[in-house]
Amino acid sequence: MSKPKFYITTPIYYANSRPHVGSAYTTIVCDVIARYKRMCGYDVAYLTGTDEHGVNIERAAEKAGVTPQQLVDKNEKIFRELWKLLGITTTGFIRTTEPRHALAVQNLVRRTMRVSPDAIYKRKYEGRYCIYDNLYVSDTPEPADCQICGRPGELVSEENYFFRLSSYQQKLLDLYKNNPQFLYPDFRFNEVKSFVESGLKDISISRKSVKWGIPWPDDPEHVFYVWYDALTSYMSGIGFVDGENDGPEFKKYWPADIHAMGKEIIRFHAVYWPAFLMAAEIELPKQIVAHGWLLFEQEKMSKSKGNVAYPEPIVKVLGNDALRYYLLRERFSARTAIFRARR
Numbered sequence: 001m002s003k004p005k006f007y008i009t010t011p012i013y014y015a016n017s018r019p020h021v022g023s024a025y026t027t028i029v030c031d032v033i034a035r036y037k038r039m040c041g042y043d044v045a046y047l048t049g050t051d052e053h054g055v056n057i058e059r060a061a062e063k064a065g066v067t068p069q070q071l072v073d074k075n076e077k078i079f080r081e082l083w084k085l086l087g088i089t090t091t092g093f094i095r096t097t098e099p100r101h102a103l104a105v106q107n108l109v110r111r112t113m114r115v116s117p118d119a120i121y122k123r124k125y126e127g128r129y130c131i132y133d134n135l136y137v138s139d140t141p142e143p144a145d146c147q148i149c150g151r152p153g154e155l156v157s158e159e160n161y162f163f164r165l166s167s168y169q170q171k172l173l174d175l176y177k178n179n180p181q182f183l184y185p186d187f188r189f190n191e192v193k194s195f196v197e198s199g200l201k202d203i204s205i206s207r208k209s210v211k212w213g214i215p216w217p218d219d220p221e222h223v224f225y226v227w228y229d230a231l232t233s234y235m236s237g238i239g240f241v242d243g244e245n246d247g248p249e250f251k252k253y254w255p256a257d258i259h260a261m262g263k264e265i266i267r268f269h270a271v272y273w274p275a276f277l278m279a280a281e282i283e284l285p286k287q288i289v290a291h292g293w294l295l296f297e298q299e300k301m302s303k304s305k306g307n308v309a310y311p312e313p314i315v316k317v318l319g320n321d322a323l324r325y326y327l328l329r330e331r332f333s334a335r336t337a338i339f340r341a342r343r
């Protein structure tokens with residue numbers, strides 16, 4: 001009898017600078033879950049990777065006097081070395097600048113346009129956007145500040161491809177109702193449900209003003225917008241191509257059993273991602289697990305604020321078992337999810 005499969009992912013980390021202890025936190029938590037599942041007899045796939053596109057990378061590269069490719073080549077190595085130092089047992093690593101990933105993203109949108117012809121359309125977009133956190137601050141041109149970092153949003157005005165998220169409201173609510181464990185923990189699930197119940201707007205999934213990204217199929221003036229590109233890595237990283245060309249790993253491990261992440265990106269995973277997959281008629285992940293932030297003097301640690309602790313010195317002094325123990329014992333408020341996680 002073959003072993004049951006288990007597939008877990010970390011988010012792909014943004015490669016505009018080196019990883020801090022917050023990225024290490026999610027990766028270590030997933031690693032503990034992966035190890036536990038192996039002990040229970042599962043055949044485990046564990047994927048991490050780096051998000052290497054977008055205007056933030058362009059700007060960081062410009063500042064450093066290198067090309068975007070040179071910057072991400074340098075930074076992804078630092079991530080890989082850290083995971084090695086921490087004894088992380090991933091089975092795969094995906095970079096969004098890899099050709100296999102670009103092909104997967106283009107194929108996913110082609111497939112979507114084929115099976116759900118109304119799901120994607122083109123129109124003019126005007127709004128405010130935070131380039132540091134990669135999110136829309138508001139859908140109107142009036143000045144507005146970012147909810148996460150407090151910086152003023154930049155004005156964006158251009159033709160974009162849009163995903164018709166508004167027509168997935170009821171389907172998402174049905175999904176949540178039929179899958180009470182779709183998002184853990186419950187209080188965060190309730191926030192997502194209220195957000196979806198309050199109504200969904202269509203979202204832009206391409207950019208014309210950004211050059212550093214995956215070209216839109218048959219319309220290369222556009223590149224894919226951050227989330228469509230980034231989320232697809234969960235499939236490209238295990239061999240998604242499209243339908244009959246999918247690799248054996250994809251056929252074996254998809255759908256993901258757990259996508260784990262910090263709470264700031266739940267909405268993209270629990271709302272956008274299942275809607276993208278429904279539109280492409282692809283099976284949905286089984287569970288999203290979200291954890292809180294590691295705080296630094298009561299503020300979220302973030303690269304853009306510069307109030308960051310790094311794991312290397314901790315590991316060099318105390319060893320990675322100590323860091324793993326500390327993070328799981330003291331910090332992982334959702335740690336029971338490890339043992340409750342659905343089979």
Ligand SMILES: [Zn+2]
Nearest residue numbers: 130133146149
């Ligand atoms: Zn921001």
